Amino acid sequence: MNTATMMLPTHETWHDYTKSVQLPTGIRMSYMECGTPGKKTLLLIHGHSDSSRIWRQLISLVEEDFHIYAVDLRGFGQSDKPVQYVYSMTQHAEDIVAFMDAVGIQSACVAAHSMGTMIAQTLAFSAPKRVEKLILAATMTHMHETPAAVKELTEMFESFDMQNMAKEDLQKNFLPFPENCADPGFPEAFFSTLRLLSGAGLAAAWRGMSVTDNRNFFQFIEAPVTILWGTEDAIFTKEYQDELREYLPDADFITLEGVAHEIPNEAADVLADTAKKFFL
16 A cells, blocks of 8 residues: 655645546546555535635644545635626535545545535535544624625625635735735735636635525534634634534534634644644
8 A cells, every 4th residue: 555645736736736526516626636545535625715725734744644535615726616696505515425425435534624614514414424524714604794795795705806805805805814824825825816716706716605505514414524613713713613513512622812713824733733632
């Protein structure tokens, strides 16, 4: 069995080393495979506006312990970006199952962030045998949005010209505190990947989050769950976490003092330590 660690690309060469696979769900999905073959499989699912590269810092800390697959979701990174009104969480989860089938993953430990946690939840209750354990970083049961907020946010995303948006506007809208990133190479790389996206795709993904409510389906999740939340998270606040405790009472909750929403960027070391202790 080959247990040599696969090379982790730099941010500058990330796109040169991603692979892709055609899925029966109709898209070609891009992904990064790295870590150590023969070790436990770790599947990483990113959030809204992100891609597989958000996990680079985490991967660098756990690559000797896991065989890692980090996907680019439908509409993001280098994966196909079909024109749709909604990228639903169910559709994303179906993509993930098809991806696992395509690359030969029977089951995996899954870590997800933000929007990706809604996809991971859906995966865990709809295909429970595929998820061994589950880490949800900056998560929720459903979006607490008013109709006016949904309209405002989707119209805002639809108006974005990602290819021509000024860097300072990219930063303001998608990474307001780049200085908090544990990986100093991430911000510039992130901005370059953002330019691969479309405003319509961002709106479609946001609608997918907005129409999802997983509360009644948490009861069907069989995998043990650990939830990480930063006390400075202005998106999924304490109100969201209190609700999660109600619907996932058996989950382990880890509170990160002084950490905001971008846990993979801000607290990769804690996330890595949690993954090793929980998954291994």
